Amino acid sequence: MLSAAMAAVMVAGCGSPAATKATTAATAAGTGNYDEPMTFDFYDVAANYQGTQAGWFAKVVKDKFNIELNMISPQVAGNGIYQTRCSTGNLGDIVLLERTDFTDCVKAGLIKDITDDIKNYPNLMTYQDQITVLNKALPENKDGKIYGIPCQMTNTSPTAYSQDVIKSSPLLRWDLYSELGCPDIKNTDDLLDVLEKMMKAHPTNKAGDPAYPLSLWSDWDGGDGMLGIANVTQLTTWYGEIIKGSNILKPDNTFIPVNSKDGAYYKMLHFLNDANRRGIVDPDSGTQDWNTACDKMKTGRVYLMWYNWQVGFWNTQDRLKDGTAFIYTPVKDQIYYADADTYYGSGRVFAVGSQVDGAKYKRIMDFLDWYASPEGLTYQHIGLKGFNYTVGSDGKYTYINDNALMDNVTVPDEFGGGGFNDGNNAINQWMLDAISTDPDTGEPYNKDYWSTYKAATMTQMKKDWAAKFGAAEPVDYMKKNNILLISPNVSVSLPSDPADISIIRNQCSDLFSDYSWRMIYAKDDAEFDSLWSEMCTQMDGMGFQELSKFDKEKYQIELDAKLAVKQ
Template sequence: MVKTWKKLPVLMIAASLAAAGCSSGGEAGKDGGATAGGDAAKSADPVTLSIFGVANSTIISKPFQDDEIITELQKRTGVKLDFTPDLNVTDRAEKLAVMLAGKDLPDIVVFNALTDRAKVNSAKVAMPLDELVEKFGPDIKKNAGKALEISKMMNSDETRSLYYLPGHVGNVQFSPNVNDNSWNLRWDLYKKLNFPKLDTLDDLLNVLEKMGELEPTNKDGKKNYGLGLNLSDAWGQLMIDKAIANLQGFAQASSNDVYVDMSTGLPVPRVSDPNSIFWKSAQFYNKAYQRGILDPESATMKFNTITDKYKTGRYFASTTYWSLGGADKQFIADGHPEKGFVPFMVDYNKQNIYVGQATYNGDQFEMFISKTSKNPEAAMKFINYLFSDEGARLMMNGIEGKHYKMVNGVPMVTDEELNARQSDPKHYIQTGIGKYNNLLRYTPQKDPNGYPANFNDVPETQAKLLTQVQKEFMEHYKQKTVTEHFTKVPKYVFDTSLLGSLSTVPGSDIQAKEQQLDAYLVANIAKVIYQKNDADYEKAKAKFLEEYTSKGAAAVFNYYKDKYIDLTTKVGKPK
């Protein structure tokens, strides 16, 4: 059985991560990252670097941030980050496309390789990094050496240069308190229904329908729904099968038409196979639509709207904890600690489930220095700090003495910090802890001193972080942690870093086919889901598959299948 620890997500897609002690001494001097800023950190005037893609644009309202993490990061590295490229961005993929087309890029760019790798590769805007890493990246080489080799092997050109630095290297996302890869349901309403069975997806629809009868509107009088989708985002289609495929043991972290079947370790078609889990999931949402359980605005919604609806109590279920956007904290702040979400296993595989994501060699949020950067050396020194143990500790946990203290050799989040997090859903904007999730490059499971790298996962702190709802859930099911039930499945963690490293060759016929397939999927999947009866759904599905497969789906799938098998032969299968 895999035993893992994970960061506690804080209000976004995401998450949180590891960090360092005070800059005035103590632990900070123990690891190589302490001087990663080099001479720049000692100079009177900081180096200004522009950056894009590291935080949710809804919380970036001015070019220069002044939260505690960013202030400390500047002090330690001598780098002042300019977030201007992220201002007023409603669709990050669209903004990236505009910047790529105009070759007008900031110094440092983070992008989602799942949706944007092809266009980034084709634009040829990333600077070769080998020499910079060799000169200024000792912590990158120490903590992400294998990840760099895989990146060069799978995402380079004829020069075999290093262009991209993956994020969250070394991480295993599995928290004792929440889950990002399974169904999360409103516990208070489930309890009122007297804990009905949730063995099948039809059971789930029945439960959501009954929850709607218990709470038809939110506190503002707006109609509630069982759940919603952000199908207006290019990546929104990935949410259709997220929990359903995960619980059946299928991992998706590469081409939109590729799963890896955990039972065999081999790629299988995701979209082009009419009998796949993806289509089982699409049918689930079609049933939800027919029964009035799916928010009818899902076809035109973006992610920010989804999280707002969770926080205002308008949805009862989510396929991941991070998409709740801090709903639990909002309920508590609104004076309703009895309301909240907990993770359930619905229609799950008894041997393999993908509820813990390992990214030992990095995730999809890849970083590059643009060719137009005016100070690539400063950019690399800054990035190296992010890959250091000290940098990881700072980004995940904050500042020693302010956000946590060492108690008998154990890092303990202060009671003041915990109370502030629980009483103010926007506290993270002030501290910066969890605010810059996509900036995180290195997120080890253990600190060099042996305790969990994310101090939220220290057992004493875990207990303090539990909400009333989580405590009730644990007591009802007699569990020691909220997610203990997942750990009873023999395999519940899967490393997606190899799958996520795959890409097509820029300008190739396969790349062109994949882009056509992706565009068709994003533009047309909602038309299938939003059919008013079963017969029309089947017709729409058949039409979709006929047109989708005609665009070269088999060739694209076989390309990724062969690349994955070849890669795992060279470096070994994922754990």
């Protein structure tokens, strides 16, 4: 994890003319003269790693394009690197930016106009519709020039929801839940009761290391355009609410400030505080980083997950068979917000730096076209043929070594050696979402939707889950019970912060995150609410009301576009 032409490909079987054409296009990129080695400086807001790409993916791009990728990550180096590099006039050879920053960089002349060249790249032009919509929305781009390519597009539709599991929902270990008799969970208090019982029965993992229902981290706080700590912002969607900057969009399509007690941020922050007071929050949560938290997920030291991709660090076919895998567990008072398939993109944008020219520019375009090809997408979403998957006589893929990521399984030297996770694609962002259909197989790139994988994982655990909840998959359950709010995917250009708003946002964001962590550790309700009130007073003194007003007007543009699609 798009044009009318691709819609036809979606239903084409392996070996059909459409599939053959897509496969041919996949091999078109990367056939130029690449005798001269090159290094691409890749400024990437999605990257969790800074430095030269290593391992198996480094070998893939070296063999195909004779390039090295030098990753420049603001998540690692700090946000100040953005302004520093912008001031030099050279953000990077390839850049991956949030939509608003991309718009600003186009205005500042930091992004290359690729209008005349992109038409020569068949894989990119497969998504001409989405690319055109993105660039037409740029302010003052009346000539329809092309500067950027959306990230994570799909070849489905702007209103479809194609996944079996939504981005954020309560995911529990089925064996530990079953051990308690699979009790109905009415609300978050019941959920905490269940988690507390799990921890009491299983205070450690099999290796004897302490295990906790919740393990938190702070690296991503203030990210994704949301005020607040990341481990709370995503939980607001459990009650149909989504944070938009400094506000919360409610299910009735009204905005309230993110620091309103009537919002789900307050509710879910209190949920974590209640959990901590019960002793079921990992005491390292306030100081550990993502990598440490991730290691605990991989080693069975966490009993609640809330991102759908987190289960990739634990769930394997063997664990689905023995019932120790994570799966969505309904909480009766919850109604879930979910963004539709990202047909027009996820909000981030690939682009070429304005200083790039000549042979390097051509090779970058070759690389980006390959990155959008079925071959490139297979490396991005699946990995290596013969190590991560095999191909049957019918052309269907079968997943193997499904613990490669979580256990950092050693990759054979022929593929580049090292650990699989160590050599994983550091770009950490895809041209096309994994739910999209691979024209070479007729199935999604996401292995969870392969016919072979579904057959292999129709285990007793899945059967027991379906029998209890009366649905084949989590999203089926949500749709059947009318508890899924799907927000259409749209492509709009939103205004960037003026200097005064930017200062207010940064100050309020830091304060809001700091107080949020303090409230998780509050000793009782009185201290929690005292800290909340103190925080709100300080935020108002920083100009929060002005920020909230600005964001309401800003995101009303997006909301109006979404409502227009629904009509």
